[in-house]
Amino acid sequence: MAQQDDDQTYLPISLFEPGNKGAITIHVKKKKKSQVPAQLLLVAPQAEGTYPVLLFCHGYCTENSWYSHFLEHISSHGYIVVAPQFYQCLLVSLNNEVQTAAEVADWLSTGLATSLPKNVKPDLSKLALMGHSRGGKTAFALALGHAPTALKFKALLALDPVSGPKPPTWVEPNILSYVPHSFNLSIPIGIIGTGLSSQAKGVIPPLAPNGFNHAEFFNESRPPCCYFLAKDYGHCDILNDSKAALASLVCKSGKDSKQKMRRGAGGIVVAFLKAYLGGETNALQSIIDITANAPITLDPIIHITV
Template identity: 55%
Template sequence: MALYPCYLAQPPANQFEIPIQSHELTPQISLLQSWDFVTAAPPPPNHGFRPSPPNPLLIFTPSVAGKYPVLLFCHGFYLRNSFYSNLLEHIASHGYIVVAPQFYDWIPISGTTEISYAAKVTDWLSEGLQPLLPDNVKADLLKLALSGHSRGGKTAFALALGHAKTKLKFSVLLGIDPVAGSSKNSRIFPHILTYVPHSFNLSIPVTVIGTGLGPEKANCCSPACAPDGVNHKEFYNECKEPCSYFVAKDYGHMDMLDDNPPGIVGELSGCMCKNGIYPRDLMRRTVGGLVVAVLKASLKSEDGDFKAIVNDPALAPAKLDPVEFVAA
């Protein structure tokens, strides 16, 4: 059976790496288009002042000229934003600008600090994003989405709930296997789970994408990466309408990452969590397709793909069970 369009990547997306600067000079830009690396010099002075981002960033853009919605993506605990390159390129190729900050490198930060960093990046978008984009790609910040994986999913929820103030408003929220801590009694501050159904004070559409193997241990020495009581089930249980819920039954907490992420952290990401036995590409296409379908429905008023997936989950490359949608 042919894959549904949203599960297929479109023309190659552009990827920019923006290192943080300790001064106000314009940062260098590394551009990845298809598989060729190009280093671009800073723009000439007539481009005007370009504020440095508060954190290092990866930016993914469509390769076709146009004005596009923006998705802010928060990485998981101790992971690198580059580990999500295939997934984020898939999303960008469907007509979205994806901004993925790196909140820390080797020393994890508190949950409260991570939320404040996410808020600062959000506020930076207004003045800092457009000067970094190709001349033919325009950011539509009136259509701003927020997402995150693992602890980054919890950060995204906390930011949407107002635990840090932002100048820009989010139009839709997506949690990808969000995790609020190692157990119900050991949660990351600030505590956002209340264990009261439909208690999240959110007025925007929310989608939660979970994994079936996330609550399982990889081995006898490692805890579950997305344990019950603090994982996708509870996040969805506390969402108000409109909300949707998809669980990739046969996949684990890290299975939406790139194949074989580099370095020590990349190696650890492949063995610390229970993984599925099927190719990660199917999981990335599934998660990417779900994100694209939700963004199209929420930001572009094009809900055909979303309705098709809800009505026939078998369209997805990976098995989705359960699938739920509660309309407003």
């Protein structure tokens, strides 16, 4: 439960634990005559209400279901999460993924409400965008307008986003310019990086090398923007336990509990969304001010407001 310290500073311990709304997962299949642009994983609160919506883009060669525990944590605090499944071909164009994400965003206004339980309603005036790894780049590319959408995003989050050097056609668009604050975005941006993602795993190169990872994405973000580094964790430690263990064969992984990573990152995401979709800033500010309150070590934390 939330506590008060001697200075009456709010400590959002509850954000790092499952919320009181519950969470239910719904699989929406893409059929030949269906208007659904892609197979979807919907994660919605069980409690009756109207909730903000978060569009989530998964990472390279992963599946949306591999993030279910992380997304359930977020949803249980009062958010509807929509996670499309992109193609699994190794050389699929990133432009295709951005276009699919845009089509899903447009589908939200016509198809989301009918795909949810009757007592759960989406508030599309509070729509946020998030992605992990290559999906983080997909989220940025979509927010930057590389595929048009009818709805407007009010906030953008990225979990260990990664781009690539001078990309070939299949990983375009190239959105990094190496110019500080160059992203042409006026919405709040939150970035969660991992300290081990830039390290090689034996002879396997890092999945998020320096110069193309979370640090550069934050460098090019405009205020208001937040940066949190989970220094003791790796690139895929946000996944469900079994998938994180599988990914550890090809990338560095933290030694501590992956559940702590999901709880820590999930709490940050909820605090960010509360601040920038709901105007409730106490939770985010207290995470920034009182880092020991988080279940994982966050170092550094940077919050630029102007």
